[in-house]
Amino acid sequence: MALPTAVKIVEVGPRDGLQNEKEFVPTATKIELINRLSAAGFPNIEAASFVSPKWVPQMADGAEVMAGIERRSGAIYSVLTPNMRGFEGALAARADEIVIFGAASEAFSQKNINCSIAESIERFAPVAQAAKEHGVRIRGSVSCALGCPYQGEVPVASVVDVVERFAALGCDEIDIADTIGVGTAKRVHEVFEAVTKVFPRERLSGHFHDTYGQALANIYAALEEGIAIFHASVAGLGGCPYAKGATGNVATEDVLYLMNGLGIQTGVDLNQVVAAGDFISNAIGRANVSRAGKALLAKARSEAACS
Numbered sequence: 251m252a253l254p255t256a257v258k259i260v261e262v263g264p265r266d267g268l269q270n271e272k273e274f275v276p277t278a279t280k281i282e283l284i285n286r287l288s289a290a291g292f293p294n295i296e297a298a299s300f301v302s303p304k305w306v307p308q309m310a311d312g313a314e315v316m317a318g319i320e321r322r323s324g325a326i327y328s329v330l331t332p333n334m335r336g337f338e339g340a341l342a343a344r345a346d347e348i349v350i351f352g353a354a355s356e357a358f359s360q361k362n363i364n365c366s367i368a369e370s371i372e373r374f375a376p377v378a379q380a381a382k383e384h385g386v387r388i389r390g391s392v393s394c395a396l397g398c399p400y401q402g403e404v405p406v407a408s409v410v411d412v413v414e415r416f417a418a419l420g421c422d423e424i425d426i427a428d429t430i431g432v433g434t435a436k437r438v439h440e441v442f443e444a445v446t447k448v449f450p451r452e453r454l455s456g457h458f459h460d461t462y463g464q465a466l467a468n469i470y471a472a473l474e475e476g477i478a479i480f481h482a483s484v485a486g487l488g489g490c491p492y493a494k495g496a497t498g499n500v501a502t503e504d505v506l507y508l509m510n511g512l513g514i515q516t517g518v519d520l521n522q523v524v525a526a527g528d529f530i531s532n533a534i535g536r537a538n539v540s541r542a543g544k545a546l547l548a549k550a551r552s553e554a555a556c557s
C-alpha cells in the first residue's frame with residue numbers, strides 16, 4: 251500500500267508525557283507547554299486527564315490547565331475520562347474530545363482502572379452516550395495492544411475484540427497503543443491488518459511507547475498499513491504509572507523528522523517543537539530523549555557560536 255501523503259500527529263506530551271512525573275509540574279508550566287505546542291501547529295493535543303487524583307496526582311489540575319490555555323482555532327484539545335465524573339469535568343472544561351481508555355489485557359485493565367475489560371466497557375457506555383449528546387468527539391485507547399507487562403503476549407483477537415466494543419460505543423477514533431513499547435514491525439502489520447477489518451483505517455491511530463527503541467520502525471510499519479494518525483510526546487517525555495519500566499512515547503521531534511524526510515505533510519513546525527522540547531526538559535529538569543531534538547539543538551548552538 252502507498253504511504254499516506256499527510257498524517258495527523260497527536261501531541262500527547264502534556265498528558266501521557268507528564269502524568270508520570272514524580273514532582274508536581276506547576277500548572278503554569280503545563281499551560282506554557284501546551285501554548286507552545288499549539289503555536290507549533292498541532293491539530294490535536296492531549297492536554298489533561300480527569301481521573302482520580304489519588305491514582306494520578308500529577309493530573310489533578312486538569313480543570314485549571316484547560317481554563318488557562320490559549321486554544322488555536324480548529325485544533326482539538328483532548329482529555330482522558332474514565333467515568334461520568336471525569337466526563338462532567340471534561341464538559342465543564344470545554345474539551346473537544348474525550349478519551350476512554352481500556353486494555354486488550356485483563357491484568358492491565360485491573361491495574362490501570364481497577365476493573366475488568368467488560369466492566370470498563372459498561373462504565374464507558376454512559377460516558378460515550380453523554381459525549382454524543384453534547385457533540386463531543388470520542389476516542390478509544392486500547393492499551394497493551396502489542397504486549398502486556400503482566401500477562402506478556404496479547405492475542406491479536408483480544409485487540410480486535412476491544413476495538414469492536416469501542417466501535418459499538420461510537421468512537422470517532424481508536425488508538426492501538428503499545429503501552430510498554432515491546433512491539434516490533436511484524437506484529438504491527440498483523441495487528442493493523444486485523445483491526446482494519448473491523449474499523450475504518452483512516453480513524454485508527456498508532457500510539458507507540460519507545461521502551462525497546464522500536465517506535466519509529468513500528469510507525470513506518472503502520473504507515474505501510476495506511477495508518478495516518480500517530481501519537482507522540484515532545485522530548486520523548488513519559489512513562490506509564492501502571493507499566494513499570496516503560497519509557498515515554500516516541501519523541502515528537504523524531505517522528506516529525508521522519509515525516510519531513512518522507513515528504514509526508516504534518517502541518518507542524520519542527521523547529522518550534524524542538525524549542526518546546528528544550529523548554530519542558532529544562533523546566534522539569536529531565537533529560538531530553540529526542541534524538542532529532544538534541545541534534546537540532548546542538549546544530550543551532552554551534553551555528554550561533556560560529557556567527
Ligand code: HMG
Pocket residue numbers: 266269299300301302303304305306330332333334335336337351362363364391392393394427428429430457459490491
Ligand atoms: P476506583 O478507585 O476503582 O473507583 O477508581 P472509585 O469510583 O471508587 O473512585 C476512587 C476515588 O477517586 C473516589 O474518591 C472518587 O471520588 C475519585 P474518594 O471517595 O476515595 O475520596 N474519583 C475521581 N476523582 C476525580 N475525577 C474522576 C474520578 N473518578 C473517581 N474522574 C478510576 C477508578 C478509573 C477512577 C481510577 O482507577 C483512575 O482514575 N485511574 C486512572 C488511570 C489513569 O489515568 N491511567 C493513566 C492513563 S492511561 C494511559 O496512560 C494509557 C494510554 O496512554 C495508552 C497506552 O499507552 O496504553 C492512554
Ligand code: MG
Pocket residue numbers: 266427429457459490499
Ligand atoms: Mg500511553
